[in-house]
Amino acid sequence: MSVVIVGSVAYDGVETPHGRVERMLGGACTYIALASSYFAKTQIVAVVGDDFASEDEKLLTDHGIDLKGLERVPGKTFYWAGVYSHDMNDRTTLRTDLNVFADFKPKLPESYRQSPYLILGNIQPALQRDVRNQMNGLRLAGGDTMNYWIKDYRVELLQTIRDWDFLLINDAEARMLSGEYNLKRAAAKIFEMGPHTLVIKRGEYGAILFRKDWHFIVPGYLLEEVFDPTGAGDCFAGGFIGYLAEQGFDLKNGHIHGKDLSRAVIYGSAMGSFCCEKFGVERFRTLTRAEIDARFQEFRAFTEF
Amino acid sequence: MSVVIVGSVAYDGVETPHGRVERMLGGACTYIALASSYFAKTQIVAVVGDDFASEDEKLLTDHGIDLKGLERVPGKTFYWAGVYSHDMNDRTTLRTDLNVFADFKPKLPESYRQSPYLILGNIQPALQRDVRNQMNGLRLAGGDTMNYWIKDYRVELLQTIRDWDFLLINDAEARMLSGEYNLKRAAAKIFEMGPHTLVIKRGEYGAILFRKDWHFIVPGYLLEEVFDPTGAGDCFAGGFIGYLAEQGFDLKNGHIHGKDLSRAVIYGSAMGSFCCEKFGVERFRTLTRAEIDARFQEFRAFTEF
Numbered sequence: 001m002s003v004v005i006v007g008s009v010a011y012d013g014v015e016t017p018h019g020r021v022e023r024m025l026g027g028a029c030t031y032i033a034l035a036s037s038y039f040a041k042t043q044i045v046a047v048v049g050d051d052f053a054s055e056d057e058k059l060l061t062d063h064g065i066d067l068k069g070l071e072r073v074p075g076k077t078f079y080w081a082g083v084y085s086h087d088m089n090d091r092t093t094l095r096t097d098l099n100v101f102a103d104f105k106p107k108l109p110e111s112y113r114q115s116p117y118l119i120l121g122n123i124q125p126a127l128q129r130d131v132r133n134q135m136n137g138l139r140l141a142g143g144d145t146m147n148y149w150i151k152d153y154r155v156e157l158l159q160t161i162r163d164w165d166f167l168l169i170n171d172a173e174a175r176m177l178s179g180e181y182n183l184k185r186a187a188a189k190i191f192e193m194g195p196h197t198l199v200i201k202r203g204e205y206g207a208i209l210f211r212k213d214w215h216f217i218v219p220g221y222l223l224e225e226v227f228d229p230t231g232a233g234d235c236f237a238g239g240f241i242g243y244l245a246e247q248g249f250d251l252k253n254g255h256i257h258g259k260d261l262s263r264a265v266i267y268g269s270a271m272g273s274f275c276c277e278k279f280g281v282e283r284f285r286t287l288t289r290a291e292i293d294a295r296f297q298e299f300r301a302f303t304e305f
Numbered sequence: 306m307s308v309v310i311v312g313s314v315a316y317d318g319v320e321t322p323h324g325r326v327e328r329m330l331g332g333a334c335t336y337i338a339l340a341s342s343y344f345a346k347t348q349i350v351a352v353v354g355d356d357f358a359s360e361d362e363k364l365l366t367d368h369g370i371d372l373k374g375l376e377r378v379p380g381k382t383f384y385w386a387g388v389y390s391h392d393m394n395d396r397t398t399l400r401t402d403l404n405v406f407a408d409f410k411p412k413l414p415e416s417y418r419q420s421p422y423l424i425l426g427n428i429q430p431a432l433q434r435d436v437r438n439q440m441n442g443l444r445l446a447g448g449d450t451m452n453y454w455i456k457d458y459r460v461e462l463l464q465t466i467r468d469w470d471f472l473l474i475n476d477a478e479a480r481m482l483s484g485e486y487n488l489k490r491a492a493a494k495i496f497e498m499g500p501h502t503l504v505i506k507r508g509e510y511g512a513i514l515f516r517k518d519w520h521f522i523v524p525g526y527l528l529e530e531v532f533d534p535t536g537a538g539d540c541f542a543g544g545f546i547g548y549l550a551e552q553g554f555d556l557k558n559g560h561i562h563g564k565d566l567s568r569a570v571i572y573g574s575a576m577g578s579f580c581c582e583k584f585g586v587e588r589f590r591t592l593t594r595a596e597i598d599a600r601f602q603e604f605r606a607f608t609e610f
Contacts, residue, residue: 205507300610305568
């Protein structure tokens with residue numbers, strides 16, 4: 001079944017201890033979509049400028065991603081540049097040029113509106129709500145947000161996530177949103193805001209999926225070398241929603257077992273780990289589903305006891 | 306089978322966001338021994354002053370801990386005081402009065418020397434080596450160390466761990482000892498130093514057990530409330546060695562399966578999590594083996610997929 005993804009398609013400049021790339025394909029929507037495309041029909045809603053390169057478009061279409069909702073407008077594509085610390089646990093933003101993204105008003109093609117799965121990348125909460133309201137027959141909707149919206153757009157954000165099934169954020173965001181340092185308590189507070197499922201990304205330490213009565217924790221995959229962590233959290237999101245869509249799970253009507261959600265977290269973790277193995281989206285040029293399934297089994301091997 | 310534990314028995318002053326205790330039983334040897342005592346016959350080697358209270362001795366003997374190796378000398382018992390940060394991820398030492406511990410020369414009672422399991426708490430590497438050499442018929446020996454010995458006693462430390470089966474340290478120590486930030490590479494370097502098994506404690510994020518050809522990772526147990534993390538790493542060590550001793554495992558002669566080591570890591574993690582639930586050693590006044598086994602099952606429930 002198909003997944004609709006809304007968010008940024010961008011160009012990134014990235015510097016890590018392993019090298020530097022001035023300009024390469026990036027953006028949350030791009031990463032989520034590439035990851036999701038290994039599991040399910042993937043439809044994106046985003047905006048790019050007239051500088052958007054045909055080889056970048058080709059990478060997306062080569063993955064079978066539906067670009068009907070990719071709007072092209074005069075001007076430049078969103079550009080972000082950042083540099084990572086030596087241990088890659090911190091990054092500093094060097095530049096954020098919103099460009100055509102500044103006026104992004106997501107428009108859903110008619111053919112997207114019946115898709116059962118929706119994931120909203122980190123954009124203005126009011127836009128996220130607007131997209132959510134354009135969809136019919138959703139089985140599962142959720143998304144990401146960030147400190148900026150949590151702090152300065154709290155009312156809008158709370159109105160938006162009230163209708164979400166799942167919220168997928170990192171530990172610092174969960175603490176900021178809930179006002180609770182302890183993650184179990186943070187989850188309990190967030191459930192009162194609407195979502196019945198909370199996924200907390202913990203970077204190199206893995207992820208936790210909370211539901212009201214249970215939780216699942218997976219440690220991070222140990223890489224020999226992390227080349228570039230940009231997009232890893234978004235690839236997690238793509239693997240998570242993609243697997244649920246592939247299996248046709250329906251959280252809303254209870255047609256899902258905890259184990260299925262746990263496996264979605266594992267596929268998310270696997271996709272995040274692949275993302276770090278090369279710069280930007282490079283790893284997705286060669287990645288195969290067989291490699292993904294092999295990594296899923298690796299997760300089993302190093303966590304089972 | 307029996308475990309010999311060498312290290313500090315101390316009085317601690319601890320302040321966390323949940324409260325403050327001026328003086329309570331503590332020390333690495335105390336925590337390791339209490340945790341180990343739930344699994345195996347536990348024999349300690351340590352020194353206390355003439356201020357060591359009979360009720361503290363009683364807590365140890367009530368757990369069946371053999372105190373033949375607990376030396377009593379005139380003077381005061383080792384005293385440590387520290388305060389934790391609000392999130393409890395950092396702590397500041399306020400006072401370290403070595404007192405009688407300054408002249409600690411571990412003396413093994415004759416009845417300890419044939420014990421098959423030995424765990425050396427974080428003390429001077431030369432003393433650790435001396436104890437190791439007093440034992441006959443060891444099946445499994447290993448221990449802990451810290452930044453101070455790694456930096457200023459490196460040669461002695463390397464001579465000491467050369468004869469160990471396992472090294473049980475935290476991630477920062479593993480990085481410092483190996484000179485590698487990446488934990489997989491750090492493990493590979495540490496194997497060249499002698500130990501065939503490396504256990505890396507990651508605090509709230511759990512633990513990793515490395516062997517040459519595989520590794521096992523467990524996330525940390527999510528507590529609703531962390532009262533006092535003092536001693537959690539030592540309780541991990543006690544649960545780890547205690548379980549291996551209970552099962553009679555023999556790493557040296559290959560009579561151990563990876564799954565058994567993984568389970569020892571789970572029991573270690575369980576003991577560390579209990580330790581945090583109350584101040585100091587308080588939790589061990591009521592803790593039962595049934596509660597420990599139930600927590601082991603909880604680890605399975607939140608990690609299985």
